Amino acid sequence: MALAxxxxxxxxxxxxxxxxxxxxGRVLARLNQRVSPTDVVAEATWFREHVFLDASRILSLSxxxxxxxxxxxxxxxxAAGAVIASGRGLMPKIVKTPVEGRVVAxxxxxxxIESGESRMELRAGISGNVINIIPDRGVVIQTAGALVQxxxxxxxxxxxxxxxxxxxxxxxLTANRMDVSMRGSxxxxxxxxxAETLQAAAELPVRGLILASMYPSLLTTxxxxxxxxxxxxxxxxxxxxxxxxxxxxxxxxREATLNAEAFDRYSGVRxxxxxxxxxxxxPVPPVDEETFAAGxxxxxxxxxxxxxxxxIASLRSGLTTFPSGMRAAAADxxxxxxxxxxxxxxxxxxxx
Amino acid sequence: xxxxxxxxxxxxxxxxxxxxxxxxxxxxxxxxYRFIASGSAPSTAEAPFKDVSKGVRSALENLxxxxxxxxxxxxxxxxxxxxxxxxxxxxxxxxxxxGPALKTVIVGLLSDVSLESARRLAETTYTxxxxxIGLNDHRKPDEQIDTLLRLRPDVVIITGxxxxxxxxxxxxxxxxxxxxxxxxxxxxxxxxxxxxxxxLDDEVRELLGGVSSSLHFSPNVRPSxxxxxxxxxxxxxxxxxxxxxxxxxxxVDTLEAWAAGHVLPTAYAEGRMMRFLGQxxxxxxxxxxxxxxxxxxxxxxxxxxxxxxxxxxxHFGLGENLPALLQYTTLENILRWSPLDISTSVLRDYxxxxxxxxxxxxxxxxxxxxxxxxxxEALYLAMQxxxxxxxxxxxxxxxxxLPFFEPIIAGGGALGDAPTPGQGxxxxxxxVQPVGVxxxxxxxxxLLPLLGAAAARNSILPVHVLESGAFQSLGTVVSVVGDASxxxxxVRARLVYENGTEARADVKYGSMEILPLPVGQSARLTxxxxxxxxxxxxxxxxxxxxxxxxxxxxxxxxxxxxxxxxDDPVRRRELIKRWLWTVGS
Numbered sequence: 040m041a042l043a044x045x046x047x048x049x050x051x052x053x054x055x056x057x058x059x060x061x062x063x064g065r066v067l068a069r070l071n072q073r074v075s076p077t078d079v080v081a082e083a084t085w086f087r088e089h090v091f092l093d094a095s096r097i098l099s100l101s102x103x104x105x106x107x108x109x110x111x112x113x114x115x116x117x118a119a120g121a122v123i124a125s126g127r128g129l130m131p132k133i134v135k136t137p138v139e140g141r142v143v144a145x146x147x148x149x150x151x152i153e154s155g156e157s158r159m160e161l162r163a164g165i166s167g168n169v170i171n172i173i174p175d176r177g178v179v180i181q182t183a184g185a186l187v188q189x190x191x192x193x194x195x196x197x198x199x200x201x202x203x204x205x206x207x208x209x210x211x212l213t214a215n216r217m218d219v220s221m222r223g224s225x226x227x228x229x230x231x232x233x234a235e236t237l238q239a240a241a242e243l244p245v246r247g248l249i250l251a252s253m254y255p256s257l258l259t260t261x262x263x264x265x266x267x268x269x270x271x272x273x274x275x276x277x278x279x280x281x282x283x284x285x286x287x288x289x290x291x292x293r294e295a296t297l298n299a300e301a302f303d304r305y306s307g308v309r310x311x312x313x314x315x316x317x318x319x320x321x322p323v324p325p326v327d328e329e330t331f332a333a334g335x336x337x338x339x340x341x342x343x344x345x346x347x348x349x350x351i352a353s354l355r356s357g358l359t360t361f362p363s364g365m366r367a368a369a370a371d372x373x374x375x376x377x378x379x380x381x382x383x384x385x386x387x388x389x390x391x
Numbered sequence: 392x393x394x395x396x397x398x399x400x401x402x403x404x405x406x407x408x409x410x411x412x413x414x415x416x417x418x419x420x421x422x423x424y425r426f427i428a429s430g431s432a433p434s435t436a437e438a439p440f441k442d443v444s445k446g447v448r449s450a451l452e453n454l455x456x457x458x459x460x461x462x463x464x465x466x467x468x469x470x471x472x473x474x475x476x477x478x479x480x481x482x483x484x485x486x487x488x489x490g491p492a493l494k495t496v497i498v499g500l501l502s503d504v505s506l507e508s509a510r511r512l513a514e515t516t517y518t519x520x521x522x523x524i525g526l527n528d529h530r531k532p533d534e535q536i537d538t539l540l541r542l543r544p545d546v547v548i549i550t551g552x553x554x555x556x557x558x559x560x561x562x563x564x565x566x567x568x569x570x571x572x573x574x575x576x577x578x579x580x581x582x583x584x585x586x587x588x589x590x591l592d593d594e595v596r597e598l599l600g601g602v603s604s605s606l607h608f609s610p611n612v613r614p615s616x617x618x619x620x621x622x623x624x625x626x627x628x629x630x631x632x633x634x635x636x637x638x639x640x641x642x643v644d645t646l647e648a649w650a651a652g653h654v655l656p657t658a659y660a661e662g663r664m665m666r667f668l669g670q671x672x673x674x675x676x677x678x679x680x681x682x683x684x685x686x687x688x689x690x691x692x693x694x695x696x697x698x699x700x701x702x703x704x705x706h707f708g709l710g711e712n713l714p715a716l717l718q719y720t721t722l723e724n725i726l727r728w729s730p731l732d733i734s735t736s737v738l739r740d741y742x743x744x745x746x747x748x749x750x751x752x753x754x755x756x757x758x759x760x761x762x763x764x765x766x767x768e769a770l771y772l773a774m775q776x777x778x779x780x781x782x783x784x785x786x787x788x789x790x791x792x793l794p795f796f797e798p799i800i801a802g803g804g805a806l807g808d809a810p811t812p813g814q815g816x817x818x819x820x821x822x823v824q825p826v827g828v829x830x831x832x833x834x835x836x837x838l839l840p841l842l843g844a845a846a847a848r849n850s851i852l853p854v855h856v857l858e859s860g861a862f863q864s865l866g867t868v869v870s871v872v873g874d875a876s877x878x879x880x881x882v883r884a885r886l887v888y889e890n891g892t893e894a895r896a897d898v899k900y901g902s903m904e905i906l907p908l909p910v911g912q913s914a915r916l917t918x919x920x921x922x923x924x925x926x927x928x929x930x931x932x933x934x935x936x937x938x939x940x941x942x943x944x945x946x947x948x949x950x951x952x953x954x955x956x957x958d959d960p961v962r963r964r965e966l967i968k969r970w971l972w973t974v975g976s
Binding site: 088340 | 430
């Protein structure tokens with residue numbers, strides 16, 4: 040039995056997501072609280088930089104002697120220019136802090152001050168119920184709706200009503216197709232081929248782009264824009280896979296959350312589109328682990344028919360030789376257009 | 392070897408790679424250890440599995456299906472020791488390369504001395520040097536602290552000072568490491584290896600012991616200014632590496648328990664095997680070379696009479712790091728290796744798409760052509776990088792070329808899976824560009840690192856397996872160093888077989904010729920280079936040597952070194968197709 044990776048494209052499922060601060064902070068949300076995507080669920084303060092002062096060297100004293108002259112201790116808050124230590128004599132040398140900050144370490148004749156205090160707000164990202172509190176770090180939120188996982192995201196999160204500009208799965212989005220009526224929306228399209236389009240979307244501004252694919256040369260621009268971008272299929276000129284296209288285009292005019300987190304293959308964090316839907320009972324959560332079997336819906340990761348959706352007609356026994364000369368475990372996959380192709384199992388992922 | 396000398400224990404070895412996990416069974420057959428069979432499965436370090444032992448169990452299930460021998464019990468645990476009913480194995484070892492390259496900061500004194508040693512040390516395992524801090528660093532200590540806090544390294548390697556030498560400067564270097572460790576949350580603190588002036592060990596322990604996730608010490612990599620000894624520190628680094636992996640990857644601790652502690656980084660195990668082979672083969676015709684290129688990294692292990700070198704280059708791996716390759720080369724440079732007319736946009740899309748799905752394989756001819764072009768360029772760059780650290784005393788036919796190697800052993804997913812021996816051989820010749828007379832051995836089942844890991848449990852096993860024919864000899868290659876116009880005679884070759892018959896070839900510059908010599912046979916090869924070319928006997932000098940056969944026989948590569956491909960793309964692709972045709976692909 041061959042283990043199968045699973046790519047979620049689900050019309051209705053229970054979605055549970057952890058939202059945590061990168062540093063220790065304060066959780067603001069309460070257990071069972073209903074949150075919307077823009078609600079701040081936790082906050083933290085952090086310091087952008089540190090200042091290291093070697094009083095011992097400045098005062099030309101031994102560390103022990105300098106320690107006796109240092110007037111501050113750990114956790115003291117200091118104003119810019121505050122005297123930390125002063126030497127002795129008629130013209131004593133003085134050690135001052137150049138910045139406002141907090142003492143985080145002192146000893147051995149040295150002081151370390153953190154400065155540039157910044158406040159960080161963690162937003163819920165999705166609407167749902169807080170089902171767990173992670174002390175000092177964040178929350179776990181549960182919602183129900185449609186889920187479309189992507190393969191690449193630019194690290195941003197936002198929510199907006201979806202507008203479909205993809206009249207077909209490979210429709211290219213260009214700057215002149217966007218107008219002011221789309222301001223604050225999430226735009227669905229097939230491909231983006233130039234940086235001007237990404238810039239034009241930023242200038243509107245949009246709340247996000249759901250794209251099938253994008254030229255790799257646009258990665259730098261895509262990472263720099265402030266709205267989220269989720270690629271459902273990959274790089275180049277790939278059309279949107281039919282399963283994602285059907286699901287997204289049948290939900291246009293609904294609100295969608297684009298959680299365009301960078302794909303982390305080890306933690307399992309993936310960019311995703313979540314479309315909250317009303318429910319009468321809790322739907323089945325996604326299944327993360329599968330083994331390949333006949334009848335499964337799959338997506339092809341490599342040529343031929345890259346990006347297409349099909350159904351496993353049969354699993355071949357032993358190893359099969361491919362036109363490339365490679366030998367691998369394989370499956371016969373019936374594509375949606377009726378064509379049947381032979382595919383290495385490692386080039387397939389189960390859609391579900 | 393008499394059977395009485397054989398310990399008689401069966402051994403199961405598993406390699407967990409970035410893309411695939413392979414399980415290999417070794418056992419006694421007719422008094423000697425043999426490679427019995429292998430089973431493989433996709434690796435499961437990544438989500439949703441997040442447990443490397445799942446991929447191992449899956450590979451073991453495949454191995455069970457091939458051998459009919461039960462290895463896993465009903466509880467999914469390894470059956471050990473071997474049972475009377477034939478199930479189970481007596482010993483288990485494991486090698487590991489899965490997981491992201493460890494983000495590493497190197498700290499030292501002089502950039503061309505201790506920092507250079509730290510870099511070389513870091514390159515002995517799966518690390519990515521993200522920052523270096525040294526005496527010539529003009530940043531203030533607070534800036535260095537902020538850099539370390541921003542990077543949050545997995546590993547900090549500290550070198551510097553000869554034994555009994557500089558200590559004050561090193562203390563100064565330790566400050567940013569210690570203070571940043573103090574400021575980081577305990578679970579985010581780096582593991583630290585101190586491989587500098589041993590006089591400072593106690594101070595380092597006191598300063599960094601409480602602010603690192605683990606603190607390791609090794610003998611000084613630079614005991615004196617003109618001496619470098621990486622080996623003890625590299626050994627300690629493997630222990631550090633496995634400690635980090637245990638924290639990062641579920642299942643490593645289970646495998647460590649099965650293996651009674653015999654888990655090694657794959658590259659280190661390969662390096663150990665190359666050291667052993669260096670003792671067996673070393674010196675006759677030059678150094679020995681081991682190559683492994685897969686999803687995690689390109690690994691180049693070389694053994695010379697003076698010392699060994701091991702280079703692990705995750706940025707030349709063919710998996711998730713593939714886009715990083717474009718920081719070292721261009722799309723055009725990669726495409727120069729392709730026999731098909733492929734656009735740069737197709738190649739760029741391939742590179743980024745492949746990084747999304749590292750375990751995927753080419754199924755079509757065009758996809759295969761792109762994949763092999765990428766492999767050639769990555770391996771070529773890895774070789775050029777590794778060459779910097781080969782000893783200066785290693786004999787080279789011409790500056791800028793590789794030293795003489797005999798033999799070259801190549802493995803890893805990208806080479807082991809080559810569809811034909813000829814394709815694998817040509818890929819190696821293009822990327823490695825060996826010189827002189829070299830035996831090329833293909834480690835199709837990636838046994839070399841597994842034997843390196845097994846050696847610690849059973850010293851006889853690797854010797855027997857090496858002698859058993861488990862490795863595929865591709866044959867002997869004669870690589871001509873010289874320059875001439877295309878089509879002019881560059882070397883005359885005459886092969887005299889054991890039965891007295893002979894074969895001849897006049898090799899023209901820019902072409903390749905094959906003289907058949909089956910596996911297991913040897914013959915006398917006489918070479919007469921023309922126009923001052925060098926085939927290993929010196930410029931313009933001919934000679935006779937005994938060569939061994941292989942799947943490709945004796946291949947005379949008259950394309951010159953370095954291999955310069957024509958600028959004209961049409962002519963270049965025609966030539967590549969002709970070379971592929973010559974090697975039977």
